[in-house]
Each structure stands twice: as C-alpha cells, then as structure tokens.
Amino acid sequence: MRILIAILLLTSFSYGQITYKKKTYLLGSPFEITIVATDSIQGNEFATMAINEVKRIENLISDWIPTTQISKVNQNAGIQPVKVDNEVYELVERAIKVSKLTNGAFDISYASMDKIWKFDGSMKTMPTEEAIKKSVEKVGYHNIILNPKDTTLFLKNAGMKLGLGGIGQGYIADKIKTLLQSKGCISGIINVSGDINTWGKQLDGNPWTIGIVNPMNKNKVFATFPLDDGAVETSGSYEKFVTFNGKRYSHIIDPRTGYPAQGIVSISVFAKQTEIADALATGVFVLGVEVGLDLINQLKGIECVMVDDKGKIHVSKGIDIQKYK
16 A cells, blocks of 8 residues: 655745646556646646656556556466567566565565455455465566567466556656656656655755654654655555454565565655665565565665554664654
C-alpha cells in the first residue's frame, strides 16, 4: 500500500512566477504535481505533459492492460521470448539487479503468486502451510530470461507473470522530472501515489518539504524533511492486515515464502531517484527492521525512516531524526 505523505509548500506569486498545482487520478491511484511556472497557461502545459507521460509509460509496462509489452511477455510465459523496447528491457534489467541486492525480497515476478491472502475482511482462517508454499511456486526472478542482443524478455515457466507496480511508479516519477526539466520547467514536485521526486526550489527559495506521519498516530507529522533535487517513497501496511492467533500479518507478501512481511508498518526511503527508492522500500519492508537497516546502511546516497509494529521509529545512519522534528 502506498501512503500519501504530506507535501508542505507555499503557493504564491513571485517575480512573475506562480506555483501551479494539479491533482488527478492515474494508475489507479492519486497523482499530484506542483510546479513553478510563469503563469497558469504554462503550468497547465507542464502538467499536461506529465499526465501524457504517465499514460505513455502505463501503456508500455502495465500488466492490467492486455496490449502492453509487459502483458505480451506474461501471455507468452513458457512459450516464447517477446521483443520489447529498450526502455522496458532496461527497467526490467534494473529491477532484477534490485532483486539480487535484496536476495529476492523484491521480485517483479511476484505477480505469479496465487492470491490466497485476503485483506478485505473476508478471510476467517489462515491459509495452510501447504497452500502458502504452493502459492509462490511460479515466483522467481532467476527465471526471467533477458537477451540483450535483441532486447527480448522470456518467462521460463508457464504461468509466470511480471508486475512492475513496485518499481514502475517510481520510474514514472523520474521520467516526468527528466521530461519537464528538458522542457524548461525549473522547479517542481511530483507525487505518484507516494512516490515523490523534486527539483529546484519553492518560490520563497526554500527546498520542497515533505512530512512523514507515524501510522500509529496518523493525525501527527513526526518529522519534516527537505528534498533538494531528491526523491522519497513511503509504503506501509497499517491499514491492510489480518490477525490470527494474536499475530499481525500485513498485505505485503514475501515473494520468497508466500508469508506476509512482519515487523515494519511504514517505511520511507530517500534517494536521488524515485525508482530505486520505490523498489528498495518494498524489498526492505520484506527484509524487516534489522536486515533492512543493515542493507540501507551499506548503500551510498540511500537513507530510510522505519516505523515498526510497536510504534518505534528506526532510522539509517545518515539521518539525525532530531534535526527534522
């Protein structure tokens, strides 16, 4: 589940510039963009470019739209390789690198899982150990075969599926930023359902600022962070979970085991690119507090803030949380 974190900004007029804001619904989720422009006409032009870029990429990588390249790869699982654009090929290639980095805790073949866990209130008993084990039989990033010579993707086993939801929204935020910068947009902040990327400054000269909410007290921002040409992705499970025998099971499933991730209820990952923040947030959520923090602390330019299931806040070594309260 994506958590929309607060974006703190000043909307005003300065030196012939305005802050232009657009909210809509894309990719099945809220989408928000705030940009500095000369006037509302230019602001609307930039926002339209951003929305069109979302739709362009969605029609390449969505596994819900049957005509996309990723859907074609899924439809040909176990049958034949499918040629894809360089853009799609390279995104899948980078996703596999994150899978290796997280020891499979992040895996775009998670879409192959049988949906045996229900988080809509209809689930009354826990799935059997046998059913859980069977649910992930078709999952495994090592069975995604890439051919760089002709940029084809092949899913080795019939029934395998790719789902780029855990990296695609971050990728889209990055692409919008690059596009708008190339068109002369000097400053902005993009929020693709919790995947946030920024560039430039607000009209008052200050950096864009985001507030992080403790899921144990959703009405209170416990820390605010400036984002100076940077990105953050926040994910959590505190609203979608089931409880059996006093144990809490989140809706984020470990693709290696079929069991729900435990220990973390919210994580925010900071990076230069939203794509890597997006993928790592999912992977670290599955890895848990101790292993996840250890991984983040080994990665240059990456930081995180976690809230565990007891409400305790954990931060990576590069964050002094007291500075941001």
